[in-house]
Amino acid sequence: MNSDHALTKQAAWEKLAQTCAHGAIYDSQERQPHSKCLPGTRKDFLESLCAIVESGTRNIVWVVGDSGSGKSTVAHTFADELSQEGLLAGTFFFARNNPRRNTFDLVFLTLAYQLGLQHHVTRDIIATAISVDPSLLDPAKSHVDQLERLVVRALNSLKLQWANKNMSIVIDALEEGATTNGTSHVEPFVTLLARLTRNHN
Numbered sequence: 001m002n003s004d005h006a007l008t009k010q011a012a013w014e015k016l017a018q019t020c021a022h023g024a025i026y027d028s029q030e031r032q033p034h035s036k037c038l039p040g041t042r043k044d045f046l047e048s049l050c051a052i053v054e055s056g057t058r059n060i061v062w063v064v065g066d067s068g069s070g071k072s073t074v075a076h077t078f079a080d081e082l083s084q085e086g087l088l089a090g091t092f093f094f095a096r097n098n099p100r101r102n103t104f105d106l107v108f109l110t111l112a113y114q115l116g117l118q119h120h121v122t123r124d125i126i127a128t129a130i131s132v133d134p135s136l137l138d139p140a141k142s143h144v145d146q147l148e149r150l151v152v153r154a155l156n157s158l159k160l161q162w163a164n165k166n167m168s169i170v171i172d173a174l175e176e177g178a179t180t181n182g183t184s185h186v187e188p189f190v191t192l193l194a195r196l197t198r199n200h201n
């Protein structure tokens with residue numbers, strides 16, 4: 001292996017680690033104290049979510065509810081349970097008042113970072129893509145490019161490792177993503193998520 005190229009890839013991975021929103025990961029220090037469902041509460045609902053994941057019949061599960069109804073608590077608890085079972089691919093928890101967590105610009109970078117932690121081959125694929133095109137780390141970069149060249153490629157590299165597993169990505173509080181001139185970016189982002197699930201089938 002060319003040592004200069006290896007160093008370039010290492011630098012690319014380190015740059016991704018610096019750029020992504022660590023605070024948006026479900027068990028981050030920034031999100032302390034972590035809000036989890038009390039033992040025995042929301043049991044039926046959590047079990048229904050787990051059943052959907054295990055069945056593999058639905059690519060996207062959308063949990064809706066009024067503000068303050070406990071969606072984030074459920075999302076954190078669900079992510080924690082998936083993690084314990086080895087079924088969590090990545091998370092992103094939005095937060096309206098946090099400039100790094102109220103934007104869609106860092107979602108795919110943060111997911112790519114978490115996917116790269118799953119396997120050294122995946123990390124190498126992500127780092128190579130960034131070393132070839134460092135602009136992938138630019139928040140202004142096309143989200144489609146970030147999705148295709150970082151996340152989709154990473155997921156494809158994990159297919160063998162994840163064979164017979166129904167892995168999940170948990171995204172919380174989409175509605176807290178920033179708007180531009182009063183226009184919400186939720187709908188186009190959801191369209192990209194749907195594209196992700198199609199590409200990974």
